[in-house]
Amino acid sequence: MTGGSERTFERIDSRTIYRGRIVHLVEDRFRYGDGGEADREIIRTTGAVGVLVHDGTDLLLTRQPREAIGEPDSLEIPAGRLDKPGEDPIDCGRRELTEEIGFAAQQWAPIAVYRPSVGILDEEVHLYAAWDLRADRQDSGEDERIEVVRWPIEDLDGAIAATQDGKTLVALLWAKANGLPGRA
Incomplete structure (x- = not known):
């Protein structure tokens, strides 16, 4: 050293x-x-936001194609890029939640901010937990192919085993270690 x-x-x-x-x-x-x-x-790049969202019984995840890795149905938490100048990360998370899964959350808590690959990439990823849901739909205008997946919270280990996505693994492992806020 x-x-x-x-x-x-x-x-x-x-x-x-x-x-x-x-x-x-x-x-x-x-x-x-x-x-x-x-x-x-x-x-x-401008950074990203991911949201670990639940309704008390299930996690609400997404499946979508990820062409960069040749994966037709990557299991992930709802997420998106910080692509609006000056947008606060939590506002980006709120927007992505309505665009990707059709819900808004009344309660939010920060999980972590991390950098996925500090040797080559300046990206910062902001992770939040969200709960207390209500239906709310907003069209992103993007060409996305997203399927909403309800995954039982009781099978958190199964969700961890079923994903390869870094932000999703960080969020799920955080939930396993700390529990989910807003869940009795």
Whole structure:
């Protein structure tokens, strides 16, 4: 392990390699406290929100195709990108809940904020628990193929075993360790 001053760094150059609708790929050059320099490719994005939602009996999850991994029916918590400038993460969560599963939640609690892959990605994911539901539908206008899945809370281990999605695993493992707020 190196000393504190050797671990400092500053960005001394940056160039955009690709600018997309969802992600941007940049190559940044850094100078470190020991005088060394290195180039790093970094994927920049706006971040995301995921919501672990329940009705007291069931978790409300989604199944949807995830083309990036070749998975036609990925089991996940409702989620979406922070793609509206200045939008508060909890407001994004509220919007995604109505768009993806057709419910609004009266009660919300933060679970965690984490970074899924700090070696290449600057994304921050905000996770919330939500409960005390009422029907509310909002169309996202996006081309999404989402199936709502009711999963018994009593089979939390089954839900954990059935998913490969990182945000969903973090939320489900949190629920297993801490219980679900709003559930007697």
